[in-house]
Amino acid sequence: MSELEFQRCLREIKNGKKESLKIIYDYYGHVIYSYALSIIKSEDLAKDICQDVFIKIWSNGSKYSNNHKAWIMTITRNTSIDYLRKYKREDIVDEINVIDNKDMIEDINQKLQIKESLALLNKEEREVVILHTISDLTFKNIGEILNKPIGTVTWRYREAIKKLRKRISL
Structure with a gap:
């Protein structure tokens, strides 16, 4: 997704067009989930983090400045770290x-x-x-x-x- 496409999607999200958030999700959902999973080590919590990241994209689009990939991954990293603080690492069990x-x-x-x-x-x-x-x-x-x-x-x-x-x- 180009920088211009991402900015267009954010503008459309701000105007209430939910389909634009789905476009971003389709493009970055797996990447966000994978990155969160690599930090949190729990599939269920990684899914929760993924949802939280998209809520933050939805509500904080006005705070975005440039480089959408770095912005999204920073949100993912910070959200994952917040989850680690909330659910102590020793409480997270790998699921097989x-x-x-x-x-x-x-x-x-x-x-x-x-x-x-x-x-x-x-x-x-x-x-x-x-x-x-x-x-x-x-x-x-x-x-x-x-x-x-x-x-x-x-x-x-x-x-x-x-x-x-x-x-x-x-």
């Missing part, structure tokens, strides 16, 4: 349903391997990897979201990739 389907079991195994690999990274490295690979943000946008210089973001990403490659080669 028992499934007999072979394909689903393989999918779960793959997700567990990815999760185990990401667990090797520190919080900052994990956040940069997820924002760059899953959310498809540039290092510049990630720097804006995390309030870090682009050099620091790039360095963290490279260090994280080194760790992940080392893990994969074992």
Whole structure:
């Protein structure tokens, strides 16, 4: 979604056109959910966060200035952190349903391997990897979201990739 399309949607939302919020949701819903899930580690809470983010987009559109991706991801990050404060980390339990389907079991195994690999990274490295690979943000946008210089973001990403490659080669 281009910057102009996003601004048009915000104007239409302000004028009460709910369909424009759906357009933003269709474009960014999965990215917001994935980023929230990477922080909160609970599928149910990630869904709640996703809803809260869209409520904030709906009600705070007038506060938007520029770079909609960074703005949306910052809202997602801050909302997720608020949830972490509300629901202490030790109270959040990972949810894995028992499934007999072979394909689903393989999918779960793959997700567990990815999760185990990401667990090797520190919080900052994990956040940069997820924002760059899953959310498809540039290092510049990630720097804006995390309030870090682009050099620091790039360095963290490279260090994280080194760790992940080392893990994969074992």
